[in-house]
Amino acid sequence: MPEVPGTAAVSRHPVQLQPMQVPKASDVLANDLRERILRGDFPTGTALPPERELVTQTRMSRTTVREALRILEVQGLVTIKTGRSGGAFVQQPGGAAVATSVSLLIRGQQLRLTALLETREAIEPACASLAAKYRTDEDLAILDRVNAAMADESASLAEFLQANIDWHLAVAAASHNELLTGLMSALSAAIYSSTENTAFVDDTVRKITIRAHKSITEAIRSSDPQAAVRRMTKHVHGYAEAVVKVEERTEIELGAE
Structure with a gap:
């Protein structure tokens, strides 16, 4: 039988297809609503259509609609209220959403303390610089109040550490940059939870910290x-070096046991 022209190079092996990842219907709906919220189609405070209406408009199940709204709630884009006047209300993500996301990253990836300290050294001097440019009288009042709390000799270690966190967050807040404030909120909580011990925070460390904070303020x-940049850089770098030394000493002592 004569060969049909052009067919000699055709493979007789079946074509292999890769498995396709089909997005869930709830993810598709959540993505669409998210884009509309971020685009400004639904201003802050706007009530999204009720579940029943969303089901009718999208032709999706009530379970799918509820799951999509729950995704947006977790992402900080809507707040869900129950009751007769309840529903899903739009809110724009702020510093708290940034802090939550970064905190999850830190805990989920189990980031090393040195990585947290390096990140802090990179961004906190920028916070101080912006704070010097944009601070208000109210910002200064908060910094002064926290400095006074840290200088209270009767303060316990927990109270001192909390005041320390409050001061660094106050500097970030005075920058009036929500992204930096959110990052500092997550970083501070992670860093200070790792250094809450008397082996590191003694009377000398307290005095040095109080003096540095007043100087930066x-x-x-x-x-x-x-x-502000120069003093904050010196402060956070000195703190990082001290923390690393304590960590190394602790590891040596544990190894000796």
């Missing part, structure tokens, strides 16, 4: 970004 009060 004065640079912010004087609207001096260069001094």
Whole structure:
């Protein structure tokens, strides 16, 4: 039988297809609503259509609609209220959403303390610089109040550490940059939970910290970004070095046992 022209090169082996990842219907709906919220189609405070109406409009099941709304709630894009006047209400993500996301990353990846300290050294001087530019009288009042709490000699270790966190967050807040504030919120909580021990925070460390905080606060009060950056860089770098030394000493002591 004569060969049909052009067929000699055709493979007789069946074509192998890779498994296709089909997105869940709830993810598709959540993505669509998310884009509309971020685009501004639904301003903050707007009530999304009720579940029954969303089911009718999208032709999806009530379970799918509820799951999509739950995804948006976890992402901080809607708040769900129950009751007669309840429903899903739009809210724009803020610093809290950033802090939550970063905290999950830190815990989920079990990031090393040194990585947290390096990140802090990279961004906190920027917070101080912006704070010196944009701080308000209210920002300064908060910094002064926290400095006074740290200087209270009767404060316990837990109270001192909390005041320390509050001061660093106050500097970030004074930058009026929500992204930096969110990052600092997550970083501070992770770092200080790892250093809550008397082996590191003794009376000398308290005095050095209080003095550094007051110096940085004065640079912010004087609207001096260069001094704020210089003093904050020295402060966080010195803190990082001290923490690493304590960590190394602890590992050696544990190994000796």
